[in-house]
Amino acid sequence: MITLNTYLNEKNHTSPAIASAVSTIANVGVEISKLLQRGALADIHGEAGNQNVQGEEQKKLDVISNDLLLDALSANSVCAGVASEELDDATPANPNGEVLVLFDPLDGSSNIDINMSVGTIFSILPYQNQGSEVTNNDFLQTGRNQLASGYIVYGPSTMLAITFGNGVAMFSLDPASNEYVLIEEAVKISAATNEYAINASNYRHWLPPMQQYIDELIAGKDGVRGKNYNTRWVAAMVGDVHRILCRGGVFTYPFDTKDPKKPGKLRLMYEANPMALLIEQAGGLATDAVNNILDIEPTDIHQRVPVVLGSSEEVERVKALHA
CATH class of the missing domain: 3.30.540.10 (Fructose-1,6-Bisphosphatase, subunit A, domain 1)
Known part of the structure; x- marks a missing residue:
């Protein structure tokens, strides 16, 4: 050992x-x-x-x-x-x-x-x-x-x-x-997944691209994605990221319009950056829906950002919809 x-x-x-x-x-x-x-x-x-x-x-x-x-x-x-x-x-x-x-x-x-x-x-x-x-x-x-x-x-x-x-x-x-x-010693995340984690109670506050993305997943095999998805939500980022490292998946706490002064719920320096590095090193992707988390220039130690991370196929789909 x-x-x-x-x-x-x-x-x-x-x-x-x-x-x-x-x-x-x-x-x-x-x-x-x-x-x-x-x-x-x-x-x-x-x-x-x-x-x-x-x-x-x-x-x-x-x-x-x-x-x-x-x-x-x-x-x-x-x-x-x-x-x-x-x-x-x-x-x-x-x-x-x-x-x-x-x-x-x-x-x-x-x-x-x-x-x-x-x-x-x-x-x-x-x-x-x-x-x-x-x-x-x-x-x-x-x-x-x-x-x-x-x-x-x-x-x-x-x-x-x-x-x-x-x-x-x-x-x-x-x-x-x-x-x-x-x-x-070498944790890897699969590129494809059928699990996603999101707080769906905020649906009405999301931007249209994120609403469209979740609608696609809910539509399952009868929709444009052509397969069924399951929702998994721990209500602790560390639990959801751990599940992704163990068996793949995508986690997102996206931008919403509840409070325009807060571009996201999660903190760049304490949550998004450390988890983004882990996810990238395991073969996944981590973005704010458009930009790579790890490339964001911080302006405050308590800065907030939207987060989309996990299996690369899903993160790329979210990015494409926002683009």
Whole structure:
């Protein structure tokens, strides 16, 4: 068996600094996994009683997970700074650090109280101003600059998916040893699929091209696509992306007209970029329906974008309709 520690440090998949940051995140993931296993017994259910920078009500475990990751990464000398979806601004750490870490501490936190899958998403960027204290602007790099990205999904088992830009590896957490064990080293997504994930309750707010795309899928074998499709929706991006990496599919949270000030629901830096890198490295595509996610120039660390990612045939169809 190959553990995550062996994969990072002995198989030379990445640099010592990146390996150290990933190890820190993975270790915190073990703590979060244990809290989720205890559930209500650990007093992690319910609201925290405050909102995050996005104006969303925080769950208790949102705050706990955020604090665990923030404290652990800030204490790691390789981290120059940390940015969280839950905090207004980036947190400076070690000015001489080599990397910047961004994370969504608990994606899909509305699932906590009903015992469904949630996850932690992370992205690692190079730090280019050694000796200076980190600011928000240091994080404004395109997704192409990511040194690594991944997620930990907390489900019936806890699993880690990660890429360093040379393919996607998947690990499963052994609860007996608290070690992540490699289960697949070259994850690939099929080009074709018959599964899609979308929040259909927003149909009336979508642009006509997205409405047309979903209409085509619903029409099934009697429509222009000539085959039947199934809907799968976890209500946590990390769960839907994990399913796509395991068996293909397409996930989309498209632009809608509910709030013109918000071009999308998902955050570019904390969700879209890290997941886009994983999907591309597994052979899929990731766009905002027109442009490649990884090529978007960020203007704010909390910038939102529409997202369409997964099996290439479906992502290309969405892009063609929007074009």
